[in-house]
Amino acid sequence: MTEWRDERVLVTGGASFIGSHLVEDLVDQGARVRVADDFSSGTRDNLASVADRVEILDGNLKHVGFADRATDGVDTVFHLAADHGGRGYISNYPANCATNMALDNTVYESAAKNGVERITFASSACAYPTDIQQEKRRLGEDMVDFDTRGGAYADEVYGWAKLMGERSLQAYHEQYGIDTSIVRIFTAYGPRENETHAIIALIAKAYAGQNPFEIWGDGEQTRNFTYVKDITRALRLAAENVTDGTPVNAGISRYVSINEVVEKIFECLGEEPGRIEYMTDKPVGVRHRAADTTRAAEILGWEPEYSLEEGLKATVDWYTDAKDRERVKSNLETLLHER
Structure with missing residues (x-):
């Protein structure tokens, strides 16, 4: 087990939704944390509670000089930086998402050059084959196979x-002996996430009183919505327990439909939805997605601690405290589509 006290840690994308929660956790455990972020989606406000206890670098990690500066003198890198967004974003901006390949390898190369001992990569459930996600079949890590044709x-x-x-990081382990770990994140949500992602988009629509209330697809598509603090705990445990780039899932194993989420959001708000309009022409991704977390339980001793009800309540409470209802209402369309 790694003791995080006085560990020199870099969190790339540390001003982001997930990254900022991870930074808070590491600071609470006594780590000396550096954040590298270009603030294209993350904000300094996300780091407000720890701003005086972390080093913040503003720059583009695709630039070698900045990546070298960010990784210099650190023991562990949590690599979360990426060009990403919700389903609409990744469907409409594939070239932007493709730049993540350059970003990842620039960070890995700089880390290896600077003698970083350990890298943990925030991967995604989007790494899984899409054709096996039309029926309810929990996704296990071995369903992605680099050694089999068509795997x-x-x-x-x-x-x-x-x-x-993921594969590049494993190559750095093979060639340089760096300890590496990979966490495939399944549909994280929680405070500080923006409105381009499903849960916050639905909360924003409900809070703004959208009528008719718009749901993309028929609402019966499922995800395993996982609260952010469960995700950040999985990232830390992976860094502590995995050294050879073995990927582990972090997600709840329950299939949760969008319709169920909407119902619970309105319960949290103490309100009733008006007419619901199903937008069947909108991108919704795969039909069903949930994680097999057997490996995470066995290797990390990890299982989710937050129920959907607990996580949604915490997220709705944060959103209604942090956001002005009239401002959300007047800017709703912009909020839902901008990264």
């Missing part, structure tokens, strides 16, 4: 980039 079939360019990030 990979990722979800859009974003998923392929994540998959290549």
Whole structure:
């Protein structure tokens, strides 16, 4: 087990939704944390609670000089930086998502050159083959296979980039002996996420009183929505327990439909939805997705601690405290489509 006290840690994308929660966790455990972020989607406000206890570098990690500066003098890198967004974003901006391949390898190369001991990569459930996600079949890590012809079939360019990030990281372990670990994140949500992602988009629509209330698809598509603090704990445990780039899933194993989420959001708000309009022409991704977390339980001793009800309540409470209802209402369309 790694003791994080006084560990020199870099979190790339540390001002992002997930990254900022990870930074807080590491600071609480006594780590000396550096954040590298270009603030294209993350914000300094996300780091407000720890701003005086972390080093913040503003720059583009695709630039070698900045990546070298960011990785210099650190022991562990948590690599979360990526060009990403919700389903609409990754469907409409594939070239942007493709740049993640250059970003990942620049970070890995700089880390190896600077003698970093350990890299943990935030991968995605989008790395899994899409054709096995039309029925309810829990996704196990061995369903992605680099050694078998046809063993990979990722979800859009974003998923392929994540998959290549995994394979590149494993190559750095093979060639340089760096300890590496990979966490495939399944549909994280929680405070500080933006409105281009499903849960926050649905909360924003409900909070703004959208009528008719718009749901992309028929609402029966499922995901395993996983609260952000469960995700950040999985990332830390992977860094502590995995050294050879073995990927592990971090997600709940329950299939949760969009319709169920909408119902619970309105319950949290103490309100009733008006008429619901199903937008069947919108991109919704795969039909069903949930994680097999057997490997995470066995290797990391990890299982989710937050129920959907607990996580949604915490997220709705944060959103309604942080956001002005009239401002959300007047800017709803912009919020839902901008990264």
